[in-house]
Amino acid sequence: MSADTTRPAAPVAAKGALARFLDSDIWFSFKRSPVTIVAATVAAVLILSALLAPLISPYDPFNPATLNLMDGFTKPFSESMFGNYFVFGSDNQGRDVLSTILYGSRISIFVGLMATLFAMVIGISLGLSAGYVGGVYDSVVMRIADIQLSFPAILIALLIFGVARGIIPPSQHESMAVWVLIIAIGLANWAQFARTVRGATMVERQKDYVAAARIMGVNPLRILLGHVLPNVMGPVLVIATINLALAIIEEATLSYLGVGVPPTQPSLGTLIRIGQQFLFSGEWWILFFPAVTLVLLALSVNLLGDWLRDALNPRLR
Amino acid sequence: MVETLVKPAAEAAATKRPVVSVRNLTVDFPLRRGNFRAVEDVSFDIMPGEVLGVVGESGAGKSMTGSAIIGLIEPPGRITGGEVLLDGRRIDNLPPEEMQKLRGKRIGMVFQDPLTSLNPLYRIGDQIVETIRRHLPVSEAEARERAIGLLREAGIPSPEDRIDSYPHQFSGGMRQRVVIALALAAEPELIIADEPTSALDVSVQAQIIKVLKRLCESRGAAVMLITHDMGVIAETADRMIVMNKGRIVETGKVGDIIKRPKQDYTIRLIKAIPSITDPIRVHAAPAEQKALVEVKHLVRDFDLSGSLLDRLFRRGGGKIVHAVDDVSFSIRKGSTYGLVGESGSGKSTCARMMVGLIPPTSGEVLLDGKDIWQAGAAERRRKVQMIFQDPYASLNPRWRVGDIIAEPIKALGLASGRSEIEGRVADLLERVRLDAAAMRKFPHEFSGGQRQRIAIARALSSQPEFIVCDEPTSALDVSVQAQVLDLMKRLQDEFGLTYLLISHNLAVVRTMADDVGVLNKGRLVEQGPVDQVFDAPKDEYTRMLLSSVPDISKVD
Numbered sequence: 001m002s003a004d005t006t007r008p009a010a011p012v013a014a015k016g017a018l019a020r021f022l023d024s025d026i027w028f029s030f031k032r033s034p035v036t037i038v039a040a041t042v043a044a045v046l047i048l049s050a051l052l053a054p055l056i057s058p059y060d061p062f063n064p065a066t067l068n069l070m071d072g073f074t075k076p077f078s079e080s081m082f083g084n085y086f087v088f089g090s091d092n093q094g095r096d097v098l099s100t101i102l103y104g105s106r107i108s109i110f111v112g113l114m115a116t117l118f119a120m121v122i123g124i125s126l127g128l129s130a131g132y133v134g135g136v137y138d139s140v141v142m143r144i145a146d147i148q149l150s151f152p153a154i155l156i157a158l159l160i161f162g163v164a165r166g167i168i169p170p171s172q173h174e175s176m177a178v179w180v181l182i183i184a185i186g187l188a189n190w191a192q193f194a195r196t197v198r199g200a201t202m203v204e205r206q207k208d209y210v211a212a213a214r215i216m217g218v219n220p221l222r223i224l225l226g227h228v229l230p231n232v233m234g235p236v237l238v239i240a241t242i243n244l245a246l247a248i249i250e251e252a253t254l255s256y257l258g259v260g261v262p263p264t265q266p267s268l269g270t271l272i273r274i275g276q277q278f279l280f281s282g283e284w285w286i287l288f289f290p291a292v293t294l295v296l297l298a299l300s301v302n303l304l305g306d307w308l309r310d311a312l313n314p315r316l317r
Numbered sequence: 318m319v320e321t322l323v324k325p326a327a328e329a330a331a332t333k334r335p336v337v338s339v340r341n342l343t344v345d346f347p348l349r350r351g352n353f354r355a356v357e358d359v360s361f362d363i364m365p366g367e368v369l370g371v372v373g374e375s376g377a378g379k380s381m382t383g384s385a386i387i388g389l390i391e392p393p394g395r396i397t398g399g400e401v402l403l404d405g406r407r408i409d410n411l412p413p414e415e416m417q418k419l420r421g422k423r424i425g426m427v428f429q430d431p432l433t434s435l436n437p438l439y440r441i442g443d444q445i446v447e448t449i450r451r452h453l454p455v456s457e458a459e460a461r462e463r464a465i466g467l468l469r470e471a472g473i474p475s476p477e478d479r480i481d482s483y484p485h486q487f488s489g490g491m492r493q494r495v496v497i498a499l500a501l502a503a504e505p506e507l508i509i510a511d512e513p514t515s516a517l518d519v520s521v522q523a524q525i526i527k528v529l530k531r532l533c534e535s536r537g538a539a540v541m542l543i544t545h546d547m548g549v550i551a552e553t554a555d556r557m558i559v560m561n562k563g564r565i566v567e568t569g570k571v572g573d574i575i576k577r578p579k580q581d582y583t584i585r586l587i588k589a590i591p592s593i594t595d596p597i598r599v600h601a602a603p604a605e606q607k608a609l610v611e612v613k614h615l616v617r618d619f620d621l622s623g624s625l626l627d628r629l630f631r632r633g634g635g636k637i638v639h640a641v642d643d644v645s646f647s648i649r650k651g652s653t654y655g656l657v658g659e660s661g662s663g664k665s666t667c668a669r670m671m672v673g674l675i676p677p678t679s680g681e682v683l684l685d686g687k688d689i690w691q692a693g694a695a696e697r698r699r700k701v702q703m704i705f706q707d708p709y710a711s712l713n714p715r716w717r718v719g720d721i722i723a724e725p726i727k728a729l730g731l732a733s734g735r736s737e738i739e740g741r742v743a744d745l746l747e748r749v750r751l752d753a754a755a756m757r758k759f760p761h762e763f764s765g766g767q768r769q770r771i772a773i774a775r776a777l778s779s780q781p782e783f784i785v786c787d788e789p790t791s792a793l794d795v796s797v798q799a800q801v802l803d804l805m806k807r808l809q810d811e812f813g814l815t816y817l818l819i820s821h822n823l824a825v826v827r828t829m830a831d832d833v834g835v836l837n838k839g840r841l842v843e844q845g846p847v848d849q850v851f852d853a854p855k856d857e858y859t860r861m862l863l864s865s866v867p868d869i870s871k872v873d
Contacts, residue, residue, distance in 0.1 A: 207710045207711075208706075208707060208710045209711050209712055209713040211674055211705070212705070212724075212772075212775065213724065213728075214673075214674060215674065215698070215701070215702065216702070216724065216728045216779060217695075217729065222728075227713050227716075231713070
């Protein structure tokens with residue numbers, strides 16, 4: 001046999017998926033970055049505790065039966081006059097701040113994830129098709145993206161939110177609020193994805209493996225989804241992570257402005273809005289703990305995104 | 318001739334001391350998965366006025382040796398053993414600032430891509446004058462005089478006018494001459510040329526080789542010429558070293574090594590190199606006389622007048638380039654048609670029109686008498702396949718090899734059921750001499766030659782009759798090239814395949830093709846049987862092409 005065929009391939013092939021991951025460059029760069037490990041731990045703790053909120057939160061903040069107005073304004077790490085212990089204190093209605101944070105981050109993270117997913121789907125489909133088709137279609141899509149990027153995302157989200165409230169009957173406002181918020185934030189953020197995917201698609205489109213598929217008559221949709229999409233997902237993943245932090249902050253901003261989720265299911269932004277009313281009267285903890293949670297969540301997710309960008313960039317390795 | 322102010326090279330020549338001597342050089346790269354030894358125990362001398370050729374396949378450590386001499390090894394790599402002496406003084410242990418002073422002044426450098434060696438924002442004259450004045454005590458006006466002289470020596474016509482041009486105003490070959498003039502500006506004793514002609518067309522390559530050689534002779538500078546192309550060494554160098562896996566395999570006079578290689582590795586290497594004087598190919602199954610593919614008056618224009626908006630506002634006057642201009646030829650069933658030409662000659666455009674990737678402006682491509690752009694479009698998808706130049710780009714990195722090879726089978730509905738498809742893929746892998754287990758791996762787990770075999774297996778999977786091969790081996794090392802060409806030949810005879818072989822490498826075409834066509838600026842200037850075109854070329858361009866090919870048969 002020839003020298004070329006006998007050359008052994010990488011030994012990695014024989015191992016299982018987990019072993020392969022533990023051996024990969026991504027895991028290696030993760031292990032070597034203490035900041036990333038801390039960020040990942042913080043993000044994991046926050047997300048997990050939000051997910052498990054019904055199981056781990058000490059009180060149910062939305063059950064009026066368990067609330068006692070006389071518990072209101074209890075200081076952190078102290079017991080109320082009725083013997084309830086509040087780690088992060090309680091708010092004006094006697095709700096446990098820790099529990100509201102746990103339930104609040106649940107909504108914040110859900111809205112952030114769904115909005116990012118929505119932006120991703122729109123951005124990827126428009127970016128892929130624009131990059132592959134080119135021509136007038138590409139110009140129109142990308143000019144719309146340019147126009148949108150010249151406005152602050154929060155302004156666009158506000159606009160969409162306003163329009164949606166005008167369309168939906170008032171009786172549905174409360175129940176639809178979360179979904180309207182998701183669509184508003186998603187539509188405000190698709191342009192980033194579209195731009196990146198379009199650029200990457202234009203590069204991949206020129207490659208010979210796409211030419212080979214075209215020669216054998218594979219239809220364009222299959223080429224886009226089967227060949228091009230998997231190869232442009234790297235940068236999309238990075239943007240998605242950074243966008244998740246952004247979407248969480250945008251949701252908080254909208255809720256803070258009072259146009260987000262209703263106070264009956266408060267998100268972190270709503271909690272901050274409620275808390276800031278008491279900041280100057282000395283009850284700092286009602287604002288402080290939700291705000292710190294929001295900062296930690298956004299910062300840790302952002303740091304993870306930064307690390308992922310560097311880890312996936314071969315030039316920085 | 319420019320008057321020389323300092324003559325260290327000439328002094329060294331008088332004393333017969335080597336300009337550079339490398340002693341037991343070892344370069345290590347401490348990597349994550351253990352230490353990688355890029356260069357191991359390499360020793361050689363270069364005398365004044367001598368051209369030393371360094372050849373080897375990719376990863377042989379030849380460029381790394383050059384980088385080690387000029388102190389530009391990328392971290393984490395470093396010299397872990399041995400020493401480098403420049404004119405008798407050790408330089409490998411100099412601090413970086415000292416080393417930087419040597420580069421440009423005593424050691425000149427010429428790299429593969431002339432664009433990266435020149436600053437695009439400065440006039441070439443300014444760059445040369447700056448280099449001269451940094452290293453030699455002369456006035457601005459004197460330096461400019463010298464720069465003009467250097468450019469003239471490097472073969473730039475009317476250098477007085479061209480000295481104030483920017484790099485982008487020169488063609489690739491002219492730019493490389495400017496780089497050579499720049500490398501010689503400070504009268505270095507040693508010039509390190511790393512693949513100086515690999516990015517250039519053969520006709521330009523021949524001129525650059527001559528310029529480099531003449532300048533070294535007239536100035537007594539030593540040259541270390543690093544290249545993968547044995548033909549270039551055969552025409553340029555006096556002595557050569559052959560490297561493999563970081564070690565020197567063989568050293569000696571160029572003629573001796575090429576004609577009488579001693580080491581096994583060198584013998585195999587020399588044997589794998591095709592030559593334009595090789596005997597032409599004899600088919601196991603002779604080709605038929607009937608034409609399978611006919612190309613008739615094929616034309617392709619490209620509109621270079623910019624974007625849609627520009628075109629709307631400028632109105633008319635757009636620039637149109639005739640990439641392929643009235644090309645006609647036919648390919649006999651079971652034969653190989655070689656299409657040769659320099660870059661920009663339209664050979665790849667031709668290939669893309671023949672496989673259905675870009676539509677022709679006018680003219681037709683007939684397969685079995687049917688136009689592949691009209692009635693024969695459906696048939697074309699099965700009967701025509703393509704093998705690409707770069708096996709790294711032609712296989713989707715996210716797909717398993719089995720899926721890659723099965724794609725034509727699935728797209729064309731040639732087989733159904735997982736086991737049937739898998740059986741076919743295994744059979745195809747065996748035909749290209751790969752293990753059937755390869756189907757579960759990803760392309761990055763294979764070497765360049767193995768990937769090209771996978772690409773060939775994919776092309777074969779639709780059981781085509783006609784395969785267009787666009788530079789199928791130019792991204793591969795010579796020994797791998799020989800294996801891939803050999804495989805292509807065997808498959809052709811086995812399946813009665815018809816090939817269109819596109820290559821800039823005339824020697825490859827000579828050993829593979831039955832008929833050959835020569836393209837120049839989109840026009841077919843000459844065609845005929847291989848031996849006729851190669852041995853008795855009629856067209857002037859063909860003659861020029863053949864005489865400028867650096868070939869191992871041209872060694873003295």
